[in-house]
Amino acid sequence: MADNLHKPRKLHEMVVESRFWDAQDLLRNFEDEVQKLEHGMGHMIWDLESRPVTKRLRPLPITPRFAVSETDDLFKLVVELPEVPPEHVRLDVDPGSVEVLACTDEDLCRPYYVSVMSQGTLDAESAELERAGTTYTVIVKKVRKKRLKIK
Numbered sequence: 001m002a003d004n005l006h007k008p009r010k011l012h013e014m015v016v017e018s019r020f021w022d023a024q025d026l027l028r029n030f031e032d033e034v035q036k037l038e039h040g041m042g043h044m045i046w047d048l049e050s051r052p053v054t055k056r057l058r059p060l061p062i063t064p065r066f067a068v069s070e071t072d073d074l075f076k077l078v079v080e081l082p083e084v085p086p087e088h089v090r091l092d093v094d095p096g097s098v099e100v101l102a103c104t105d106e107d108l109c110r111p112y113y114v115s116v117m118s119q120g121t122l123d124a125e126s127a128e129l130e131r132a133g134t135t136y137t138v139i140v141k142k143v144r145k146k147r148l149k150i151k
Contacts, residue, residue: 061101061113068116075118077138084112086131093124093140100138118142 065080075098081089083104092099097117103109118140126141 061111063114064102064112066114066116070119072120073142073144075120075122075138075140075142077114077116079112079114079136079138080134081112081136082134083110084134084136086129086136089129089136091127091129091138093122093127093138095121095124095143098122098127098138098140100136102136121145 064082067078069076069078077098077100079100079102081102083106084102085105088105089100089102092101097115099115100113102112121143123141123143128139130137130139
């Protein structure tokens, strides 16, 4: 009986045995996995300055530990990036989100990727990146909405 538990099974057998899987779930998961693969392929071929580097396989980006805090005026993202020098961190801020892409300083880059949506509108020009050891902090001011008084 122990041999049956460790016997390699085909995907078809697992699907047939599971009463919770249906075709829609399989297709949705398949699309998610393909998107992850495509995203990883982009990082395998291009470096942080969007120059072609190599077609050798590299690890897919991993999500590092991070924390987000937001107030009415500020958006703050704290990311733990071990073994990443400041020049290997790329920060992209648009009005609705903050994206951090970083690579370790090793022969085979270990990429990190974080993308976080904001509840308000961000001022991309005010973005600051601070470093304390292996912790990077992104601080972005929010755009204040102007209210008009109607008389």
